[in-house]
Amino acid sequence: MLSDYQGLVDRLVRDDAGKLTAADRDEAIGLALIRYGQARPRQGVADVTPTGDTLPLPAGWVVGSSTLAGLEYPIGQVPPASIPGELYLGPDGLVVMLAGRPAGPVRVRYTLQHALSATEDTLPPADREAVAKYASALLCEQLASFYASDTDSTISADRSFGQTRSQAFAARAREYRKQFQAALGIEEKTAAPAGAVVQLKSTDSRGGSRMYHGRMG
Structure with a gap:
């Protein structure tokens, strides 16, 4: 439950100076939950019963978050049968536009947000630590930024201490992010090249290549 994540994050961050609030921690857990949901x-x-060639969205559908994963019709066949369909925004809102007119219910497979509260937890126990580490990474980044911008340093030693703390929290944040990615099998994205080299096919007036010519005898 939520209290399990709160305690784990507190132990991972170790904000002994009390710079972060409980609201900061819970917000980081919420963001980690969203990030986890994107990966898993x-x-x-x-x-759902169709209306002609359209299908209402399931009651659990979350607009802006849920995605359509598949449509099964007729239900119960082995192997499962599928029917084409896609999301369509009509005058009455978002529906699923079907390729045909099913005579019975359609089984809708979709994604939705994970739930985490004092009474509900839809995350697998094996992924609890990964989610806590992503939340801890966010909080460590906040602490690194706080100590880096702390200019109240009339004594040189205090300034040096603040810089060291900033570096330590920044390093911890990077490590927690790496551990989150490793636990979920997420590859770190690299920047795509700004351009690419392509070979254009060009011919002369007789249909021959402008780039290559046969050897002259």
Whole structure:
């Protein structure tokens, strides 16, 4: 439950100076939950009755977060049968536009947000530490920024201490992010090249290549 994550994050961050608040911690856990859901979304399944060639969205659908994963019709076949469909924004809101007119319910497979509260936890226990470490990375980044910008340093030793603390929290944040990515098998993205070299096919007036010519005899 939420209290388990709160305690784990507190132990990982070790904010002995009390610079962070409980609200800061809970906000970081919420952001970590969203990031985790992007890598491993929660799966939802619902049987929905179509209206002609359109299908209402399941009750658990979260607009802006849920995605359509598949449509099964007829239900119960082995292997499962599928029916084409796609999201469509009509006058009455978002629906699923179907390729045909099913005579019965359609099984909708979709993704939805994970839930984490004092009474509900939809995350697998094996991923609890990974989520806590992502939240801790966010908090360590905040602490690194705080100590880096602390200019109240009339004594040189105090300034040096603040810089050391900033570097330590920044390093811890990077390590926690790496551990989160490793636990979920996420590859660190690198910047894509700004351009690419391509070979253009160009011919002369007779249809021959402008770039290459046969050897002259």
